[in-house]
Amino acid sequence: MGTTAKDAAASRLTGAPSWLLTQAALHASQLASEGFANAGARGDHYRLLAVLAEFGPASQAALGRRSCLDRSDVVAAVNELEAGGLVERTPDSSDRRRNVVTITTAGARQLQRLDEVLFGVQDELLARLSAHERGELVRLLTRILDRHEGG
Amino acid sequence: MGTTAKDAAASRLTGAPSWLLTQAALHASQLASEGFANAGARGDHYRLLAVLAEFGPASQAALGRRSCLDRSDVVAAVNELEAGGLVERTPDSSDRRRNVVTITTAGARQLQRLDEVLFGVQDELLARLSAHERGELVRLLTRILDRHEGG
DNA sequence: CAGATCTCAGCTATACTGAAATGC
DNA sequence: CGCATTTCAGTATAGCTGAGATCT
Numbered sequence: 329m330g331t332t333a334k335d336a337a338a339s340r341l342t343g344a345p346s347w348l349l350t351q352a353a354l355h356a357s358q359l360a361s362e363g364f365a366n367a368g369a370r371g372d373h374y375r376l377l378a379v380l381a382e383f384g385p386a387s388q389a390a391l392g393r394r395s396c397l398d399r400s401d402v403v404a405a406v407n408e409l410e411a412g413g414l415v416e417r418t419p420d421s422s423d424r425r426r427n428v429v430t431i432t433t434a435g436a437r438q439l440q441r442l443d444e445v446l447f448g449v450q451d452e453l454l455a456r457l458s459a460h461e462r463g464e465l466v467r468l469l470t471r472i473l474d475r476h477e478g479g
Numbered sequence: 480m481g482t483t484a485k486d487a488a489a490s491r492l493t494g495a496p497s498w499l500l501t502q503a504a505l506h507a508s509q510l511a512s513e514g515f516a517n518a519g520a521r522g523d524h525y526r527l528l529a530v531l532a533e534f535g536p537a538s539q540a541a542l543g544r545r546s547c548l549d550r551s552d553v554v555a556a557v558n559e560l561e562a563g564g565l566v567e568r569t570p571d572s573s574d575r576r577r578n579v580v581t582i583t584t585a586g587a588r589q590l591q592r593l594d595e596v597l598f599g600v601q602d603e604l605l606a607r608l609s610a611h612e613r614g615e616l617v618r619l620l621t622r623i624l625d626r627h628e629g630g
Numbered sequence: 631c632a633g634a635t636c637t638c639a640g641c642t643a644t645a646c647t648g649a650a651a652t653g654c
Numbered sequence: 655c656g657c658a659t660t661t662c663a664g665t666a667t668a669g670c671t672g673a674g675a676t677c678t
Contacts (some may be wrong), residue, residue, distance in 0.1 A: 333634040335544035340529040340594070345613065346507035348620035351547075353504030354645080355624070356497035361667080371668085378491040389635055393486035396502075398670060403637055414540055425677045443491070450496055456626045461619055462496065468608060468616045469499035473506070475607045506671080511644075521643085540659055549646060553659055575660040576653045 334380070348411040356453050363445040372397055372405045373414075377439040380415065387426040400405065414438050514596040520589065523548055523556045523564075524595070528590040533584040538577040565589050587624065615622050 337345040340345045357371075364370055375395040380386070383394060392402045406429055414435035420426035429438070456464050492498045508522070515521055526546040531537070534545060543553045557580055560566040565586035571577035582590070605613050 335534075335541055336546060337545055338533045340533065341526065341546070341619070342621070344597065345620070346511055346597070348617060348624065349507045350506040350644095352620050352623050353500040357667085358645095360497055374531060375627075376490070379489045382489045382491065387635075388637095390486055392490055395492070398490060398668090399635080400637075400671085401669075402641090403528055417564075423635085423678070424570065427636075442523045445493045446495065446497070453623060453626075454496060456622050457619060461622075462517065464496070464615060465619045466496055466499060468612055469496070469503050469610075469620070470493070471607050472503050473499065473602060473620075501668090508643085509669095523644085538659075539661095549644090550644075550645085550659080551661075551663090574654070574659085578660075 348378060352453075358361065359449045359453055360446065363449050364442060367438070367441050367445055368412075369442055370405075373409055374402060374404055374439070374442045376402070376409060376429075377435055377442065378412065381436065381439055385428050385430040387420065387423075388423070388429060389426075391429060409435065503604075507600070510600045510604055511597065514600050515593060518589070518592050518596055519563075521556075523552060525590070525593045526562055527553070527556055527560060527580075528537055528565065528582060528586055528593065531580065532587065532590055536579050536581040538574075539580060540577075560586065563589075566607060568612065 329384060342445070360371060375397060375430045376391055377422070379391055379394040383390075388402045388406060389399060391397070391406075395402075397405065406415060406417060406427075406438060410417050412434075413416070414432055416430045417427045418430070420428045457465065511522060515525060523546070526548060527542055530531045530542055530545040537545070539553045539557060540550060542548070542557075546553075548556065554599060557566060557568060557578075561568050563585075565583055567582070568578045568583045571579045597617075605616070608616065
């Protein structure tokens with residue numbers, strides 16, 4: 329918060345689920361960004377590597393849909409991953425609009441490293457929650473998201 | 480998501496609490512921003528009005544601490560609220576470094592409107608959760624945040 | 631023709647940093 | 655002097671939009 333003195337936050341905020349969500353998400357993002365940065369990566373790099381490992385080589389458009397990244401952000405992230413030798417980008421001979429992006433062995437190694445980073449981050453974030461509570465949290469959040477993905 | 484076709488998201492993402500948190504927070508923020516925008520406001524306007532209503536007139540620095548807004552963002556937001564006649568900014572005679580910010584009656588009316596907006600947003604966000612589950616969610620999130628505020 | 635893909639340029643919102651000017 | 659307050663300018667990330675070129 330940048331300053332020394334402390335003040336209580338307004339109860340209208342601390343009691344509102346949407347406020348609590350954004351604050352908790354902010355902590356999560358900061359922890360994750362910091363951890364990823366220590367490994368020379370960013371969140372979108374992790375997302376793309378994870379999607380490539382789970383679904384195999386794909387066009388950039390498919391990667392964007394599976395990782396929930398915007399098409400234009402995929403371009404930049406794949407550029408960076410390619411420059412680091414973590415993915416390869418080759419033209420698709422069966423559809424010349426597309427690039428096929430493939431994860432390399434170095435990329436798979438990096439993904440494993442980032443998985444460990446993320447595991448540590450979650451553990452710090454949820455330090456005060458029991459295993460059962462963590463499951464409950466995942467269940468509740470998944471339910472909220474179903475509402476907005478499923479219609 | 481900008482395109483028509485659908486793809487499944489990677490399980491590494493959908494199973495991670497930090498991912499679920501940021502996605503749920505994104506929906507919450509988008510719903511709130513949209514609702515606030517319809518009322519001619521933004522999230523930081525709401526935060527400042529709420530803090531002013533709960534704690535009374537205060538310096539900008541105190542407002543920033545209570546609303547969890549950065550000191551420099553408070554400047555811009557108070558400028559806008561002042562231009563809209565929702566707050567007044569007067570120099571503090573007992574400490575000439577400070578401005579004292581006070582909510583106006585128009586500001587209090589706007590806060591009430593924004594409260595209703597936010598109530599509707601939460602209801603839409605949490606539509607699939609029972610009252611008990613909403614309470615659980617608030618409890619779990621509060622617990623996560625205590626971890627990082629209390630040390 | 632409509633529609634998908636890749637790319638680039640630029641925009642918004644949120645949070646934050648650094649520094650200057652002023653006053654305690 | 656150190657420290658707090660207000661202000662401005664700028665950075666970073668996340669997500670998004672619009673447009674153009676290319677191809678199905």
